Amino acid sequence: xxxxxxxxxxxxxxxxxxxxxxxxxxxxxxxxxxxxxxxxxxxxxxxxxxxxxxxxxxxxxxxxxxxxxxxxxxxxxxxxxxxxxxxxxxxxxxxxxxxxxxxxxxxxxxxxxxxxxxxxxxxxxxxxxxxxxxxxxxxxxxxxxxxxxxxxxxxxxxxxxxxxxxxxxxxxxxxxxxxxxxxxxxxxxxxxxxxxxxxxxxxxxxxxxxxxxxxxxxxxxxxxxxxxxxxxxxxxxxxxxxxxxxxxxxxxxxxxxxxxxx
Amino acid sequence: xxxxxxxxxxxxxxxxxxxxxxxxxxxxxxxxxxxxxxxxxxxxxxxxxxxxxxxxxxxxxxxxxxxxxxxxxxxxxxxxxxxxxxxxxxxxxxxxxxxxxxxxxxxxxxxxxxxxxxxxxxxxxxxxxxxxxxxxxxxxxxxxxxxxxxxxxxxxxxxxxxxxxxxxxxxxxxxxxxxxxxxxxxxxxxxxxxxxxxxxxxxxxxxxxxxxxxxxxxxxxxxxxxxxxxxxxxxxxxxxxxxxxxxxxxxxxxxxxxxxxxxxxxxxxxxxxxxxxxxxxxxxxxxxxxxxxxx
Numbered sequence: 262x263x264x265x266x267x268x269x270x271x272x273x274x275x276x277x278x279x280x281x282x283x284x285x286x287x288x289x290x291x292x293x294x295x296x297x298x299x300x301x302x303x304x305x306x307x308x309x310x311x312x313x314x315x316x317x318x319x320x321x322x323x324x325x326x327x328x329x330x331x332x333x334x335x336x337x338x339x340x341x342x343x344x345x346x347x348x349x350x351x352x353x354x355x356x357x358x359x360x361x362x363x364x365x366x367x368x369x370x371x372x373x374x375x376x377x378x379x380x381x382x383x384x385x386x387x388x389x390x391x392x393x394x395x396x397x398x399x400x401x402x403x404x405x406x407x408x409x410x411x412x413x414x415x416x417x418x419x420x421x422x423x424x425x426x427x428x429x430x431x432x433x434x435x436x437x438x439x440x441x442x443x444x445x446x447x448x449x450x451x452x453x454x455x456x457x458x459x460x461x462x463x464x465x466x467x468x469x470x471x472x473x474x475x476x477x478x479x480x481x482x483x484x485x486x487x488x489x490x491x492x493x494x495x496x497x498x499x500x501x502x503x504x505x506x507x508x509x510x511x512x513x514x515x516x517x518x519x520x521x522x523x
Numbered sequence: 524x525x526x527x528x529x530x531x532x533x534x535x536x537x538x539x540x541x542x543x544x545x546x547x548x549x550x551x552x553x554x555x556x557x558x559x560x561x562x563x564x565x566x567x568x569x570x571x572x573x574x575x576x577x578x579x580x581x582x583x584x585x586x587x588x589x590x591x592x593x594x595x596x597x598x599x600x601x602x603x604x605x606x607x608x609x610x611x612x613x614x615x616x617x618x619x620x621x622x623x624x625x626x627x628x629x630x631x632x633x634x635x636x637x638x639x640x641x642x643x644x645x646x647x648x649x650x651x652x653x654x655x656x657x658x659x660x661x662x663x664x665x666x667x668x669x670x671x672x673x674x675x676x677x678x679x680x681x682x683x684x685x686x687x688x689x690x691x692x693x694x695x696x697x698x699x700x701x702x703x704x705x706x707x708x709x710x711x712x713x714x715x716x717x718x719x720x721x722x723x724x725x726x727x728x729x730x731x732x733x734x735x736x737x738x739x740x741x742x743x744x745x746x747x748x749x750x751x752x753x754x755x756x757x758x759x760x761x762x763x764x765x766x767x768x769x770x771x772x773x774x775x776x777x778x779x780x781x782x783x784x785x786x787x788x789x790x791x792x793x794x795x796x797x798x799x800x801x802x803x804x805x806x807x808x809x810x811x812x813x814x815x816x817x818x
Contacts, residue, residue, distance in 0.1 A: 420593075425690065435627075435638075440629075
């Protein structure tokens, strides 16, 4: 590829982000009013930078980050374990599918915010109910993608493995799991996104710390610049953790190259 | 004494294992209204070390019979014996090769070949050593660290054959193994398989719809007809080993081929094939098998 094209591809994402910020600046500084949507009360980028700087200086930032990362990590890990295990069983055994799918299908469309009252009632500690909300958010993408991955396993691969002397358990560990792994990775990646997605909802319960709590609290005290700082922070953390997950996944699956051959 | 030993090394002793008895076997596939007889009352005895081709149009039940010998399908009637013992489930003693390779994409070529040994609990160093020996036997030295996706179709089938033969099967079951290869590659693979077979002398049941291939490879050809699948004729190939270009271009070959063509062209034998709808899958227990052997 020519050098100038490579350079362009490097610069393009930066330009795109800069253009978004520039549009935001123009719209909010001129108090643009477009009929259906108005920028009259939207804080300007510079105010948000100031608010972000203030948060960076604040001793609370560490607590906010630690609380949120801990909750997301816990909720996600449990969702990954439960989702992959259930997904393998549901995908492979018809009786498990017929037993477990009806309640799961009912639970799936319920939004995380609707779980708040019940989770407060069910979990004695608010920490437990917050982890539960992030768990609910991550569970279904992981579960459904794992099931999809198991269904996609070539039955000839299973037949061959059995002819080569693979036992019942071996079919799971040596064939089904690695064959479904790319699909599981997709599920984990989407699940990580929805985990962060549910963080504000979860941390509405929190009384003190968390990025989601910070965002929600800023809304209740009408500190609009801080809301945007919280939103951007969640976006960045979500993006970072998804990228990390992809790195780990591809390091574990060197044979798998989506859209190309290994 | 030494001379006798030398002789026995030159000409391998007649194999004593790998006898297959297919005794009045019928197989029904599908569920409910879609249930049909894929194979009807087939009886065949295969000698130890014999190379048998099942030749017939699609839907004649040749893959079904192979699937039953592999232990993936259970006969509705009749019995299958290997060396006098009833055939239960799938086992490494009956190696199975499909038309398209079923190598594990996540394992290197070496680990794919060594897979059967790992399932048997053979140690790492010994697995590696044996797998390397097999790779050189099928002409794939230097490719041990590649992933299957990086190989050509012919090379993938070479790996597949090595992966099956490392288990020292008494019977090798092959379902149109070279059907997806180009003509030149196919010829090379046929020669490779015959060379491996001449050294190991396992019994081979080889499914094909290619008359030339059957005549080149087999000791005996079983011509099958469709719906219900049954054996309509048995042809003992009148040629010695090793097979040469003389045989392939001679009048005896042409006569055999003409005879096979006439059998396969018989309008009664080529009933149009109604494929099983994927919506009417049979019972869950053999869902895998049904997906592998649709006819």
